[in-house]
Amino acid sequence: MSPKDGFGFSRRDFLKTAGAGSLATAVTAAGVAEAHAQAGVRALGPGDVPVTLTVNGRRIDLRIEPRVTLLDAIRNRADLTGNKRVCDRGACGACTMIVDGRTVYSCSTLAIEVQGKQIRTVDGLASANGTLHPVQQAFCDVDGLMCGFCTPGFVVSTIALLEKHPNPTPEQARKGLDGNICRCGTFVRVMEAAMAAATSSAGGVRRG
Amino acid sequence: MKAFAYVNPATEKEAVAALKIDGIAMPLGGGQDLLARMKDYIDSPDRIVNVKGLDATVTATPDGGLKIGSAVKIVDLAENAQVAALYPAVVAAAGEVGTPQIRNQGTVAGNINQRPRCWYFRNEEFVCYKKGGSRCFAVNGENQYHAIFGNDGPSHIVHPSSLAVPFVAYGARFRVVGPNGEREVPAAEYFTMPTLQNVLKENVLDDEELLTHVILPAPGNVKHGHYEVRYKQSHDWPLAFATVVLMMSAANGTTGANGTSGNTIRSARVVLGAVAPVPWRSRPAEEALAGKPLSEATAALAGEAAVSEAKPMSGNVYKVQIAKTAVKRAVMRAAGIKTV
Incomplete structure (x- = not known):
């Protein structure tokens, strides 16, 4: 949650400041969820409820409705805007995150469901000093993007692919990345980036 | 989507109890079909009951078959050595479902109980038989992905589940729990041909019931x-x-x-x-x-x-x-x- 790291003052910083820190306000708000007991199991919501996420190794405490997706919670509430909201139906892959080691469509996952799990997004990949993750660097090196909007999802899927198959065959790479779509159509370069990243990281991809 | 209350039960009993409310309650597996339907206002439940906490294991049965928990992820089914040895067609089907992300998230029961992919059903503007209307828009409309068998009834959808097909072929039984206890239904009888009476659903599962296990008999020679x-x-x-x-x-x-x-x-x-x-x-x-x-x-x-x-x-x-x-x-x- 530090968009200032190396990037100066962002558009989001301005909006957040202008919004007078909705996050902090929400935590102290009196709007307690109408949690009630039924058959020994509490129903949470439909109003705001406390949700704690572990994103890129950091704990994030939120108050959100149960209907908020992981993607919207992370983008709109935690200010990690790297992963993109495109189709919002699990059909494009731009929102791909890694939850407990496996890729998921964060647009089709409720934030409340993934509490206690290790969530990794594209935002957590580069080092604090700005050094790119080998997979990010590979996408830059081979020019594996056109408009770039799908790229965060492809980068995350590539990382998961290389964690499963450190030296993937082209077939494994295609199969591993087939949950992501590039509407510009630069799939050939994406595959080149994935294979180049496997080579550059010499069989061991740094954990994001 | 409409705001809803969320329940996260730990047991079958709690899950079944949580489905019983004044209003609409729906079980949530991987959620990729349900959440998309909710975003498009095809379904607007008052309560979501997370059933990912139910049995997520594959266990051997005394007669040499396997019992697959409803919450088993499709990726785990696709990579399960026991399933591959006994029921390779199940593994083949599981490995082809959707995409890596969908297989990582989707569950066995979610795959079996997903709703039709028909574009009229999925479009809020088309009130078809399956949404309480009085026609199937595929008849005179765009029907290139619709049924080529079983077209005598009111609805012309194709069933969307990939896993259901090998489960029926292997003679699986589905274990279902509800307020009145449990029952087992042969997979072949679980899915229902549409009639004007039952067209709102694709199977025999009652609103307060849950599919908890797929029980596969020993395959034999x-x-x-x-x-x-x-x-x-x-x-x-x-x-x-x-x-x-x-x-x-x-x-x-x-x-x-x-x-x-x-x-x-x-x-x-x-x-x-x-x-x-x-x-x-x-x-x-x-x-x-x-x-x-x-x-x-x-x-x-x-x-x-x-x-x-x-x-x-x-x-x-x-x-x-x-x-x-x-x-x-x-x-x-x-x-x-x-x-x-």
Whole structure:
């Protein structure tokens, strides 16, 4: 949650400041969820409820409705805007995150469901000093993007692919990345980036 | 989507109790179908009951079969060595579901109980039979992905589940729990052909019931084949696919005591997917296979027989050929003959 790291003052910083820190306000708000007991199991919501996420190794405490997706919670509430909201139906892959080691469509996952799990997004990949993750660097090196909007999802899927198959065959790479779509159509370069990243990281991809 | 209350039960009993409310409660597995329907206001439940905490294990049964928990992720099914050894067609189907992300998230029960992919059903503007309306828009509309079998009823959807087809072919039983206890339903009877009375659903599951396990019987001396045909190679539902399970007369490659070849098919189960409102068991194809040697010629006969009773719609005649090819190639795969 530090968009200032190396990037100066962002558009989001301005909006957040202008919004007078909705996050902090929400935590102290009196709007307690109408949690009630039924058959020994509490129903949470439909109003705001406390949700704690572990994103890129950091704990994030939120108050959100149960209907908020992981993607919207992370983008709109935690200010990690790297992963993109495109189709919002699990059909494009731009929102791909890694939850407990496996890729998921964060647009089709409720934030409340993934509490206690290790969530990794594209935002957590580069080092604090700005050094790119080998997979990010590979996408830059081979020019594996056109408009770039799908790229965060492809980068995350590539990382998961290389964690499963450190030296993937082209077939494994295609199969591993087939949950992501590039509407510009630069799939050939994406595959080149994935294979180049496997080579550059010499069989061991740094954990994001 | 409409705001909803969320319940995260730890046990079947708690989950069933949580489904009983004044209003609409729905179970949430992987959620990828349900959340999309909610975003499009096809469904607007008051309460979501997370059932990912139910049984997520695959265990051996005393009779040599397997019991698969409803919360098993599709990726774990696809990579399970026990399932691969006994029911390779299940593994083949699981490995082709959607995309890596969908397989990582989706559950067995979610795959079986997902709603139709029909674009009229999925569009809020079209109030079709399945949404309480009084017509099926596919009849006079765009029906290139709709049914070629079972078209006598009011709805012309194809059942969307890939796993349901091999489960029916292997003779699975589904364990269901509800307020009145539990019951087991043969997979073949779980899915319902649409009538004006039941068209709002695709199966016998009551609103307050949960599908908790898929129980597969010991396969016996069988050969298995599964073949899917897609428009795209990934990220799509198949146009047509087939699972064949062939009960063989004796161990492969040996000659029986009475001189019959071990390569003879004693009986067969042929189930097609994406061609009818339910996983479609083809009796003509099964009859064409029974008593025949397992060969490419037999496979071709089975394919012809499988589509002999097809009744395609205005825009999906092409699917008849695809279904025929899927059956033929599934039999060829069972025989170990190379297919495209």
